[in-house]
Amino acid sequence: MRTHARRRAALAAVTAAACAVAAAVAVQLPDRSGRVPQHPDRTQPVAAAAPSAAAAQCTDPEASLRPSTVDGPAVQRIKARGRLVAGVDQNSYHWGYRDPATGELSGFDIDLVHAIAKDLLGDPDKVVFIAVTTSQRIPALEQGKVDIIARTMTINCERAAQVAFSTAYFGTGQQLLIPRKSPITGFDDSLAGRRVCAAKGSTAETQLKKNPHSASVLTVPNQLDCLVRLQLGQADAVLTDGALAAGQAAQDPSVGLVGKPFTTESYGVAMNLKDEDLVRRVNAVLEEFRRGGGDSPWMQAYRKWLAADLKGITAPPEPKYRD
Known part of the structure; x- marks a missing residue:
């Protein structure tokens, strides 16, 4: 048990350093x-249109030019x-x-x-x-x-x-990443009272705003920050794209995906x-x-x-x- 705890602590430290x-x-x-090339920005930033009206008229965002x-x-x-x-x-x-x-x-x-x-x-x-x-x-x-x-x-x-x-x-689609011995079963009421981590500005954060399932929501700048929170016991689950969650599970075998993807993205x-x-x-x-x-x-x-x-x-x- 002590060896396992030391390994998790070491992994968390390495991951936290990457997050920093x-x-x-x-x-x-x-x-x-190995060089850091210099580059000019546009001479004048180009502002985007206000999203509200355009978003309301959107029917198929995947249709491109x-x-x-x-x-x-x-x-x-x-x-x-x-x-x-x-x-x-x-x-x-x-x-x-x-x-x-x-x-x-x-x-x-x-x-x-x-x-x-x-x-x-x-x-x-x-x-x-x-x-x-x-x-x-x-x-x-x-x-x-x-x-x-x-x-x-x-x-x-x-x-x-x-x-x-x-x-x-x-x-891909949204999916939960949890410790393998967690009682959480998916994006459902098993999240009640739990702490769920998502990257700020992500579609996962949007889903949690729509329906947090009585969980408390923690937002961080990057997805890897959520994995660190999970490793340190500061979060009970991570909500993210299944494609990203699979990569995080590959980094740390003590965590895994649970439930089926519940969005199509x-x-x-x-x-x-x-x-x-x-x-x-x-x-x-x-x-x-x-x-x-x-x-x-x-x-x-x-x-x-x-x-x-x-x-x-x-x-x-x-x-x-x-x-």
Whole structure:
């Protein structure tokens, strides 16, 4: 028992240290050469439209602009700079995380960013990575700090009124992560009196606001902070996307997923509403990323990063386009 407790304490300390690194709103990360490239922001930030009216008119937020390889103002801005500036996570295991063996950012989202950079600039490494917290993803785009957000960001009507999304590149749903001996059975009344953790600005926080099941809700800047709270006994459960929860369970075998996903959600690459040409170009990249059946870049990335923990996926989600 003492050995197990020491291991959990050590894991919590390591995870907490990683969370401390991620606590900043926008931390510029070095590229593969170890340099931290400088980049200019837009000369004037482009504000998003007020979300309320646009969200009310939204019926299918996953329907994106049709692909195009025409260089418009946003693509020209990126080419003139010579770098793609991407907002990512650095603490989501197998999605966007700092690989301790190499020191490099790795994961499914990171592979996608490199594919976009290669298409735009001819070199997958011409990227400036910015670590962005969950709640700062939309502000980072509105303020011109990043060109794209590739950070397990769920497409929905409220967000689509503030930023533009690519077509969906992964499907998931909300699920609970709990200690394996917990009596919690799912997103139900077994949460009554419990402490449930969610990342601020996440769809999990939205679900808990709608129906907390008489639980007390703890919000933190990043998903990994919730895993730390769970490990330290400061939370009884974590609500997050099942795809993210599977990665956290892979990091700590003392926790696991419970219950079935109770929402249907899709991840998309987010961009500023004004950057329509960039949205079309990213959709063209995603078309190529999906192409090739079982040998497509998408399936290769899935097998490399996700298949061990998210079994049974045989194809990427089909894209939806506006008429």
